[in-house]
Structures are given as structure tokens and as C-alpha cells.
Amino acid sequence: xxxANIALGATGLAAFLALGEAVPRLGLVKExxxxxxxxxxxxxxxxxxxxxxxxxxxxxxxxxxxxxAIAAVAGxxxxxxxxxxxxxxxxxASTIEFLxxxxxxxxxxxxxxxxxxxxxxxxxxxxxxxxWQVLIQVLYGVQDVxxxxxxxxxxxxxxxxxxxxxxxWPTALPYxxxxxRLAAAVALILAITxxxxxxxxxxxxxxxxxxxxxAVPEMYALIVVTGLLGLLINVGARSVERRALAxxxxxxxxxxx
Amino acid sequence: xxxxxxxxxxxxxxxxxLVAGWWVTSDDSTDVYWPPLRTILETFPDVWTGERLxxxxxxxxxxxxxxxxxxxxxxxxxxxxxxSYRRVRAVCEPVLEFLRAVPPPVLVPVIMLFAGIxxxxxxxxxxxxxxxxxxxxxxxxxxxVxxxxxxxxxxxxxxxxxxxxxxxxxxxxxxxxxxxxxxxSIGIILMVISEMFAASNGLGFTIVQFQxxxxxxxxxxxxxxxxxxxxxxxxxxxxxxxRVLGWYHGLRASSxxxx
Amino acid sequence: xxxxxxxxxxxKVYEGSGRRVEAVRDLTFTVDTGELVCLVGPSGCGKTTLxxxxxxxxTPTSGEVLLEGRKVNGPPPGMALVFQEYGRSLFPWMxxxxxxxxxxxxxxxxxxxxxxxxxDALESVxxxxxxxxxPWQLSGGMQQRxxxxxxxxxxxxxxxxxxxxxxxxxxxxxxxxDLVRGLWRERGITILFVTHDIDEAVYLGERVIVLSxxxxxxxxxxxxxxPDERDQLHTRVAPRFAELRTHVYEQxxxxxRGEAEPGSPARSxx
Numbered sequence: 001x002x003x004a005n006i007a008l009g010a011t012g013l014a015a016f017l018a019l020g021e022a023v024p025r026l027g028l029v030k031e032x033x034x035x036x037x038x039x040x041x042x043x044x045x046x047x048x049x050x051x052x053x054x055x056x057x058x059x060x061x062x063x064x065x066x067x068x069a070i071a072a073v074a075g076x077x078x079x080x081x082x083x084x085x086x087x088x089x090x091x092x093a094s095t096i097e098f099l100x101x102x103x104x105x106x107x108x109x110x111x112x113x114x115x116x117x118x119x120x121x122x123x124x125x126x127x128x129x130x131x132w133q134v135l136i137q138v139l140y141g142v143q144d145v146x147x148x149x150x151x152x153x154x155x156x157x158x159x160x161x162x163x164x165x166x167x168x169w170p171t172a173l174p175y176x177x178x179x180x181r182l183a184a185a186v187a188l189i190l191a192i193t194x195x196x197x198x199x200x201x202x203x204x205x206x207x208x209x210x211x212x213x214x215a216v217p218e219m220y221a222l223i224v225v226t227g228l229l230g231l232l233i234n235v236g237a238r239s240v241e242r243r244a245l246a247x248x249x250x251x252x253x254x255x256x257x
Numbered sequence: 258x259x260x261x262x263x264x265x266x267x268x269x270x271x272x273x274x275l276v277a278g279w280w281v282t283s284d285d286s287t288d289v290y291w292p293p294l295r296t297i298l299e300t301f302p303d304v305w306t307g308e309r310l311x312x313x314x315x316x317x318x319x320x321x322x323x324x325x326x327x328x329x330x331x332x333x334x335x336x337x338x339x340x341s342y343r344r345v346r347a348v349c350e351p352v353l354e355f356l357r358a359v360p361p362p363v364l365v366p367v368i369m370l371f372a373g374i375x376x377x378x379x380x381x382x383x384x385x386x387x388x389x390x391x392x393x394x395x396x397x398x399x400x401x402v403x404x405x406x407x408x409x410x411x412x413x414x415x416x417x418x419x420x421x422x423x424x425x426x427x428x429x430x431x432x433x434x435x436x437x438x439x440x441x442s443i444g445i446i447l448m449v450i451s452e453m454f455a456a457s458n459g460l461g462f463t464i465v466q467f468q469x470x471x472x473x474x475x476x477x478x479x480x481x482x483x484x485x486x487x488x489x490x491x492x493x494x495x496x497x498x499x500r501v502l503g504w505y506h507g508l509r510a511s512s513x514x515x516x
Numbered sequence: 517x518x519x520x521x522x523x524x525x526x527x528k529v530y531e532g533s534g535r536r537v538e539a540v541r542d543l544t545f546t547v548d549t550g551e552l553v554c555l556v557g558p559s560g561c562g563k564t565t566l567x568x569x570x571x572x573x574x575t576p577t578s579g580e581v582l583l584e585g586r587k588v589n590g591p592p593p594g595m596a597l598v599f600q601e602y603g604r605s606l607f608p609w610m611x612x613x614x615x616x617x618x619x620x621x622x623x624x625x626x627x628x629x630x631x632x633x634x635x636d637a638l639e640s641v642x643x644x645x646x647x648x649x650x651p652w653q654l655s656g657g658m659q660q661r662x663x664x665x666x667x668x669x670x671x672x673x674x675x676x677x678x679x680x681x682x683x684x685x686x687x688x689x690x691x692x693x694d695l696v697r698g699l700w701r702e703r704g705i706t707i708l709f710v711t712h713d714i715d716e717a718v719y720l721g722e723r724v725i726v727l728s729x730x731x732x733x734x735x736x737x738x739x740x741x742x743p744d745e746r747d748q749l750h751t752r753v754a755p756r757f758a759e760l761r762t763h764v765y766e767q768x769x770x771x772x773r774g775e776a777e778p779g780s781p782a783r784s785x786x
Contacts, residue, residue, distance in 0.1 A: 005347040012348035033370045087267070094268040095275065101491035103442065105449040105461075106483035109468035109476050113290050185358075189446070193362040197450050204363070211366035223363045230358030405604035412571050412597040413619035413670065423618055427609045504609040508652045 035217040043217035044224060053206070057225070060191055060202035063119060067126025068187040072180050074127070075134025080168065083142040084160060100136070104129035104190055105197075112198055122194040122202070129190045130183035137179025141172030174245055181237035188230055203229075292474045297481070300474040305482060309463075314482070317460040320376060321448045324383025328440060332388045333433060336395025337425065346396065357393055361386030361443055365454050374455040379448070386447045387440035394436030398429025431505045434498050441494055445487055460486070518585040519546035520706055521570070521674055525579035528565050539565040541731035543579070547674070547708055552700045554717035555710045556764060557727030557735075558772050563710045566732065567678045570708070571597050583673065593623075596667035600679040602660040606651040612638070613647035616666045637669035638662075640699060657688035661695070668699065677709045681716070690748050693720055697746060714768065718742075718760045719751060726764055728771040735771045738764065 020037040023029055035043075047053045082088045104125050111121040145168055153163045195204025203226055210219035280294045305314075339345050339353075364382050372378035402425055410416075410424050426433075452461030464479035499506070526543040529536060539562040547553050557563055568574040570581050572591040581588040583595065596619075599605040606615050613634055620630045638644050641661040651659050660680055667675055677696070681689045697720060700707055711717050717724045718740055726735040742756060751757055 005350075008344060008347035009351040013351045015348075016352045029371075090264075090267040091271050095271045098272065098488055101442070101487040102484035103445040103449060103487045105446050105453075106464075106480045106487070108449075108453065109464050110290075110480065112468060113473070113476075189360040189362065189443075192360040193446065193450060196362055196365070197453055207363055207366060211369070216370065219366060223359060223367065226363055227355050227359035230360060231355055234354070234358055403604050405599055405601045406607065408568075408573055409597070409599065409605045411573060412591045412595070413666075414591055414593055414622050415619060416622075419618075419621060423610070424607065427607065430609070504650055504652075507650060508608045511652045 032216060035220060039217045040220045040224065043215075043221040047218065047221050047225070056201065056203050056206045057229075059119075059200075060195065060204070060229075063122035063126060063191040063194070063200070063202060064184075064187050066119075067123050067191065068130055068180075068184055070123065071127045071130035071183055071187065072134050075131050075179065075183070076138055076176060079135050079138025079142065080164060080172075083139065083168070084164060089139075096132075096135070096139075100132045105193065108194075108197055111194070117198060117200045119200065121198050122191055122200045125190045125194045126187045130187045133183040133186055134176070134179040137175040137182070138172055141175030142168060144175070145171045177241040177244055181234075181241055184233050184237045185230065188226075188233055192226055289471075289473055292477060296474045297477045301478045301481070304475050304478045313458050313460055313463045314486070316376075316458050317448055317452065318486075320379045320451075320459070321383060321444055324380045324447070325387055325440065325444045327380065327384040328387035328391055328444075329437060331384070332391030332436065332440075333395050333426070336392045336433075337399050337421070337429075339392075340396040340399025340429070341425070346400070353389075353393060353396075357389040361389075361447055362450055365447075365451050369455065379451045379456070379459075382451045383444050383447045387444045390439035390443065391433065391436040394432045394439075395429060398432030399425055401432070402428045431502060434502055438494065438498075441490060442487075445490065449483065518582065520549040520551075520584060521547040521708070522582040522585075523566075523570065523579070524582075526566065526569060526576050526581065527578045528562070528569055528574065529577045538731040540569070540576075542733050543727075545725055545734055545737065547706060549673075549706055550704050552697070552707045552709065552720065552722045554721030554724045555708065555727060556712065556714060556717035556724055556768070557732065558729050558768055559712050560730060561727050561771075562730045562732040563712070563727065564678055566727075567597070567676055567708075567710055571595055571676055573597075594673035596670045596672035596675050598660075598663050598667050598675070598677040598680045600682050602656065602663050602680075602683070603651075605663055606659060606666075608650065608652050610650075611647065612643065612649050612651060612654070612662050615651065615662060616647075616669050619666065619670050633669045633671070634665075637665040640668060640702070641665045641695060655688075657684045657692060660684060660692060664692075664695070664699075668703070668705075673706060675705055675707045677707065679711055680709075682712070689716075694748065696720060701744070714761050714764045715752070718757060718764060719746065719748075724760075724764060726767045726771065736767050 017037045020034075020040075022036075024031045024034050024036045031039075082092055107124060107128060111124045115121040115124065149167050149171075150163065153167050158166065191202065192204040192207075194200050195202035195206075196208050197204075199205055199208070203222055207219055207222045207226075210216075210222060276294070283291060283293045284295060286293050339349050361382075364385055368378050368381050368385065372381050406424060406428065410420055415424065448459075449461035449464075452459035453465045456462040460479070460483060464476060464483070467473075467476035467479055523546070524544045526540055527538070528540040529538045531537075543566060555563060555566070565574065569576045570588065572581075572588045572595070575589075583592050586592075607618070610618065616634045616637055617630055620633060625633075634647070635644070638647055641664050643658060643661050643665065646654060646658065646662070651662060654662065663680070681692050684692065693716060696707065696709070699705065709717075709720055711720075721740050724738045724740055726738065727733070728735045738760070740760060742751060742754065742760070
């Protein structure tokens with residue numbers, strides 16, 4: 001069954017690549033706009049042997065990882081704080097509901113003015129967008145804490161810190177993992193956006209440069225790179241999530257995203 | 258009565274405090290990039306006149322609506338087909354996983370090659386970015402239809418479009434809405450950046466113009482408008498969701514009470 | 517003259533990933549118009565498989581099911597199924613009335629006709645007021661009543677019930693059993709009721725078919741000669757009831773051990 005599925009998936013992938021080769025070759029679209037798969041593969045190989053490509057990849061990953069780390073730490077810390085301090089959850093609810101849907105790209109002009117094409121521009125956008133993903137999941141997770149478990153901990157005289165460690169955190173952990181996984185995907189989108197629009201160094205900027213200089217196959221090759229990067233991040237985050245939660249026996253319902 | 262007042266206080270207190278804080282700390286600001294809130298609010302009505310709403314906000318919203326609606330129709334339709342057949346799903350899965358992982362903003366330069374820089378380009382960009390979360394969530398939702406419900410429908414001879422409308426799509430609707438919600442935030446991002454990239458009107462275009470012309474208070478009002486638009490769209494989305502998925506929230510609440 | 521429902525030589529073998537499981541070996545029995553027949557057998561004896569074959573949801577490996585002399589090749593319009601999992605068989609996004617009405621939309625009938633059938637069906641299960649509620653707002657027993665109402669409104673020739681009361685509490689279960697008997701007597705419908713509960717089978721049925729352990733064959737058929745007028749209090753303590761249930765119990769124990777029927781040949785009915 002599993003083997004058959006892998007074979008079918010491989011067939012699908014092969015068909016997709018073949019289609020990408022055939023469509024421009026048959027003249028269905030202009031080769032100048034949509035180069036055949038083989039041309040993109042060539043450009044991809046060229047990119048891999050180009051040191052500036054690796055620098056760009058490194059820049060993108062730096063912005064992504066740093067932004068994600070800041071957002072995750074801030075989101076978890078803020079989420080736990082808001083849940084532990086009495087009345088803070090109620091007091092911040094409306095503000096969170098208002099700030100969360102504000103599109104992070106609204107901050108692009110501000111980022112340009114304040115930081116130009118520095119890394120901080122990228123970080124501003126990445127952190128703003130990913131912070132909410134983490135925070136919201138932490139809040140969902142804390143809501144899920146079993147009141148009986150919390151009462152029990154209280155009745156045994158556990159302090160705030162011990163209750164966070166032994167009751168709140170284990171319950172919230174699966175949600176935190178989900179939040180970080182979603183944030184990781186969003187962070188990549190925003191990192192590439194910042195590079196593409198603001199011009200901070202990285203893969204996004206390189207794509208923009210290739211487009212401006214009509215190097216179409218190279219542009220497609222770079223897009224494939226960003227896709228592979230996204231795929232790696234998704235798969236990696238999911239397997240970390242699964243491994244970290246293997247010991248976790250709590251059954252949880254679907255998490256709204 | 259007291260409880261209502263208390264609740265209202267909780268809702269308003271922090272936002273009022275934050276705005277007041279912003280007002281006070283920025284009031285004597287001489288930093289060009291952080292103009293006083295007073296100046297920003299005074300500029301607001303001058304910038305966002307009726308004409309501007311018609312020439313910039315309306316086109317942006319129309320592009321977003323067009324692209325989003327297109328993505329919703331295509332995503333749900335394709336997702337239903339892929340989700341209904343195990344083999345089709347197995348064939349498509351790796352390709353879909355890859356396409357979904359491509360960060361949507363990189364679609365802007367690609368689609369510009371094909372569609373130029375007009376409205377077609379923007380609608381296509383928005384649609385092709387929004388379609389993946391909708392499509393993949395629909396696939397998951399359609400796949401997970403309860404087998405007992407499927408058999409019930411079969412045994413009562415419920416087939417074809419009735420089956421699709423009253424069983425498959427309804428059962429998948431919580432997942433479809435999760436996809437639509439993700440797609441909405443992606444759609445807004447793409448609307449703004451496709452206009453920042455190349456356009457002659459629209460919110461994204463206008464805000465970048467302000468920034469390039471160093472009209473800082475105007476730029477700030479633009480950021481506020483974008484924020485408001487994001488908030489409004491999210492409110493509208495929640496209203497629709499609550500209406501369509503009322504049964505789902507009720508079901509979950511009732512199963513939480515008696516597990 | 518055919519029997520209404522005629523099962524002959526039914527066999528179902530599941531095959532998958534190198535394993536071959538024979539769930540039902542060789543089943544032959546009939547149900548006449550207007551009968552209430554209970555199928556009882558040890559747990560895991562392929563009752564659900566049998567019912568799904570009869571309802572046209574599964575294709576038998578060999579043998580056939582005839583409804584009014586016509587071979588069942590898919591869900592026939594003359595049959596309605598009531599599942600054990602009421603919570604998953606009603607659609608949570610539809611109100612009770614809509615759930616009952618949905619299957620009727622496939623039939624050629626006017627809106628008023630449909631409404632009339634829905635009202636009538638809900639009334640006969642005692643839920644006339646609940647049409648506007650969602651299923652999940654009702655208790656388990658009430659949800660199963662809705663499922664029964666849905667089947668009634670469909671006006672089937674045969675009503676197939678698959679352990680419908682296995683998941684409700686004892687009190688509700690007694691009420692629902694009386695409801696089924698009442699509906700059968702009032703409406704003269706034909707019911708095939710599958711259960712693993714011996715008492716339930718004897719209390720409800722006019723005839724009990726005892727199935728063997730898997731791979732399933734018919735162990736015995738037994739006529740229930742209790743009066744038509746039955747009630748939870750008196751019927752269940754009647755000496756004849758005790759005799760019948762003891763007999764069925766012994767048959768099932770024998771079936772579990774894989775023996776043929778012990779002692780005298782049972783009073784088979786055909």
C-alpha cells in the first residue's frame with residue numbers, strides 16, 4: 001500500500017516535470033516566459049556552483065531562523081505571562097484580536113525608512129508575522145489546561161512557577177509545537193517578501209535581480225530553491241513536532257489555524 | 258449590569274491605554290519617521306478622501322475579492338476531486354506539497370512575465386497564492402468524511418450533487434474554512450506586494466509612493482488604513498464562518514461537555 | 517409467492533494484504549412480509565457484515581439476497597438501515613427535520629408530501645417538537661429516535677436495524693425497544709433486527725435466528741411464542757420468556773464452542 005503510494009507519487013512528479021518540459025517545447029507557451037524543465041535544471045546546477053547563490057541562501061536562512069527564534073520566544077513568554085497573571089488574558093483579548101489581522105506587509109514602508117535593506121528590515125516583518133502564530137496557539141493550549149489538574153496542583157501547594165512547569169507547559173506543548181510549525185512557514189514567506197520588495201540581501205532579492213535582467217531560467221531555478229526550502233521546513237517541522245510529542249499521551253482535537 | 262460594564266472596561270481599557278501612550282510619547286516627537294499621532298490623525302481625512310477611496314482602496318479590494326473568489330472556487334473544486342479518489346491523491350500529493358511550499362510572493366515576478374502588470378496579473382497572483390491552503394485543506398476534509406455517514410447516504414440512495422452538497426462539502430466545511438482563513442491573510446499580503454511591485458493605483462502602490470516621497474505622516478495613515486482593512490476583512494470572515502459553521506461549534510461545545 | 521426477503525447461500529470473504537478472512541460462510545434464511553425477526557449471535561460473528569450485504573453496501577462473495585424476488589446489487593430503494601452509531605449516522609449540520617427529510621428528496625414527491633411524512637414520522641417516535649433542533653442537542657436515545665424516524669419516513673419495505681440500542685443506557689433502551697415493537701404493530705412494517713443481546717432478541721422478535729461464531733452460519737431458528745402484547749415488566753418475568761432465553765443462551769454458548777445444536781433438534785421454522 002505504502003509502496004504503491006510512493007510509486008504513484010513518483011509517477012505524478014515525473015508527469016509534472018515532463019509536462020514542464022513538453023509545454024514550452026511544443027510552443028504552447030513562449031520559452032522566454034516558461035523555459036522547459038531541462039533548462040531550469042541546468043540553471044539550477046549553475047546556481048549551485050555559484051558562491052553568491054550560497055551567500056544569498058545563507059542570508060535568507062539567517063533572517064528566517066533569527067526572526068522565527070525571536071517570535072517563538074516572545075510568543076511563548078507573552079502567552080504564558082498573559083495566562084498566568086490574573087485578568088491579563090481578558091484585558092489583552094481585544095487588543096490581540098485587533099492587532100493580529102493587521103497584515104505584516106503594511107510595515108514594509110516603515111521597515112524601509114527605518115532600516116533600509118539591513119537584516120533588521122527582514123526581522124521586523126518576520127517577527128511581526130510569526131509572533132501571532134505562536135501566541136495564538138499558546139493561548140489555545142493554555143485554555144486546554146484541565147482545571148482539575150490545576151486545582152490539584154494548587155491544593156498540594158505548588159507555586160506559580162511549579163504549576164507552569166508541571167501543569168501548564170506539558171498541556172500547552174503540543175499547541176506550541178503547532179504554533180512554531182505554522183510560524184516557520186509564515187517566517188519564510190515574509191523573509192522572501194522582505195528581500196523581494198525591500199531589497200534586503202537573500203534569495204528574494206536574487207529572484208528580483210534575475211527577473212530584472214531577463215535571466216528567466218535562473219529565476220525559475222531560484223523559485224524551485226525557495227519551494228524546496230519551504231518543503232524542507234514543513235517536513236522538518238512536522239517531524240520535530242511528531243518526535244517531541246511521541247511521549248505525550250494527551251489526545252487533542254483539531255487545532256483551528 | 259456591573260458585569261457588563263466590567264467586561265466593556267476589559268475590552269476598551271488596554272486599547273485606550275495604548276493609543277493614549279502613543280499619543281503622549283509621540284506628541285513632541287521631532288523624529289521625522291515617528292511623527293506625533295496628532296499629526297497622523299490630522300492628516301488622515303486629507304489623505305483618505307472619497308476620491309482616494311474610490312481610486313485606490315476600491316481597486317485593491319476588488320482585486321483581492323476576484324483573486325480570492327477564484328482561488329476558493331478552484332481550490333474547493335479540485336480539492337473535492339483529489340480528496341475523493343485515493344489514487345488521484347497519491348499521484349498529486351508530492352507535487353502539491355511542493356507547490357504549496359513555494360512562498361507565494363515569488364509568484365509575482367513569474368506571473369508578471371505572462372500577464373504584464375495589469376489587473377489580470379494581480380488577480381492571478383492573488384488566486385495562485387491563495388489556492389494552495391484552500392485546496393489542501395479541502396482534500397483533507399473530503400478525505401475524512403465519516404464512513405458511517407457515507408454508508409448512511411449510500412443506503413438511502415443519496416448520490417450525485419445531493420450527496421456532494423449535503424454530505425461531502427458540509428462535512429469538509431470546517432477544514433475548508435481553516436484553509437480559507439489562511440488564504441485570506443496570504444491574499445492580503447499578495448494584494449499589497451503585487452501593487453508595491455508594479456501598479457499605477459491601489460493601496461500598496463499609494464503607500465510606497467508616500468514613503469518614496471517622504472510624506473511620512475501620509476505613509477503612517479496608509480499603514481493605519483491597511484491595518485483597518487485587515488481587521489475589517491477578518492471580522493467579516495468571522496461573521497460568515499460563525500453563520501456557516503454554527504453547527505460545528507455547537508457540536509464541539511456539546512462533545513466537550515460530555516466526552 | 518416469494519418471501520419478502522430471501523437470503524440464500526450468502527458468503528463473504530474479506531481479502532487484503534495476503535490475509536483472507538471468511539466473515540460469513542453460508543447463510544440461508546427468509547423474512548416474510550410483516551414479520552419482526554431478530555438476528556442474534558456472539559460478538560464478532562459477522563452480523564454487521566451480513567446486514568451490509570443485505571443492504572447492498574457490500575457485495576457478497578457468493579450467494580445472493582433477494583428483495584421481493586429481485587436480486588440486491590446496490591442499496592435498494594425498499595430498504596432503510598438504522599445504524600448503531602447514531603451520533604455518526606445523523607448529519608450534525610442539519611436540523612432534525614432536515615435529516616429526516618433528506619432521503620425523501622431523492623424520491624419523486626412534492627414538498628408538502630415530504631413535510632407531511634417528516635411530521636408524521638417524528639410524531640410516531642415522540643419527537644414532534646424536536647424538528648428544529650440539531651441532533652447533537654439531543655440525548656443519545658433521542659438521536660436514535662431521529663434515526664428511526666428517518667427510516668420510517670422513507671417508507672421502506674424492510675427496516676434493517678444494526679444493534680441500534682447497543683450504545684444507550686438501560687432505561688432508554690427499554691423505552692426504545694417498546695417503541696420499535698409499538699411501531700411494528702401499528703404500522704405493520706417488516707423489521708430485521710440485529711443484536712447481540714439475547715433478552716432483547718427474545719423480547720422483541722416474533723422469530724429469532726441464532727447465528728454461529730464467525731465464519732457464520734445459521735445455528736438455529738426459533739419461533740417466539742410469547743403473546744403479541746408484551747411489556748417490560750411482565751413479559752421479562754414470564755416463565756416462557758425464561759425458557760426461551762435459556763434456550764437461545766445455550767445455543768449461543770454452543771455456537772461459541774463451535775458445536776452443532778445440542779440435544780433435541782430445535783423447533784425450526786421455515
